[in-house]
Amino acid sequence: MTEPLVSILMISYNNVQYLKTAIDSVLGQTYSNWELIISDDGSTDGAWELAQKLSEKDDRIKVYRNEKNLGIPKNRKIAHSKAMGDYVSHLDGDDILFPYSVATMVEYLNSNPTAMLAQSDSVYIDGDSKIIDYVKNREPEDNLAWFGWRHFGMYRNEVHDYIEGYNDRLKSACEDGDLFMQIAEKYPFIHVPVVLYKHRWHGKNQSKSNAKCETCTQRAECNYIRVWAKYANMDPITYTKLEETA
Secondary structure, eight states: OOOOOEEEEEEESSOHHHHHHHHHHHHTOSOOOEEEEEEEOOOSSSHHHHHHHHHTTOTTEEEEEOSSOOOHHHHHHHHHHTOOOSEEEEOOTTOEEOTTHHHHHHHHHHHOTTOSEEEEEEEEEOTTOOEEEEEOOOOOOSOGGGOOOOSSEEEEGGGGGTSOOSOTTOSSSOHHHHHHHHHHHHSOEEEEEEEEEEEEOOSOOGGGGSOOTTTOTTGGGOHHHHHHHHHHTBOTTTOOBOOOOO
């Protein structure tokens, strides 16, 4: 059986301090049939030049650059447009994969043919790559109000034929959670009970500046809120509790 091609999407912006470590963690994978799509969003700190140089190590590393800074949601969609893989995953340019991460996710997806998406457990690391916390994710259940995108996430690329895809109308970096809800609303997903991702927490993470759902002005355009509200019995626009029906 031919091993499926895995597209690893890495969006990059002014992360030169951590970029080589992230890329090296892909080069160190025990699973070999991958492509690394790096989409630089107009870095000015040398990250773009470094990505170009590191891509010379391996032709599976493919680098692209936006003419101007577009922000995470649009950049993620652009990165995906370059992906040729059967499976698609995310690795941010300041995070790290374990050597067995891709192989493990592929094994679980191959063994669960009805699942469209798989998510693993993860650890948080600090700026020096020291582990500072552990995240065990929930097992799937019917109530999607408890869920969202979790690292390490990998999904079947074919699902894009049946959903909107990355929501580039969003201003906050919530496009991964938005995509998760689009998939989970229609298809089974699975939890891989293995730590496969090192999520770096260095104080400048984009998620710190994301709008909170309760105050976000884009709730009407957000698939995450639309699906979440349905299961949480909330009005997605007013963000108020709906009356219980008999």
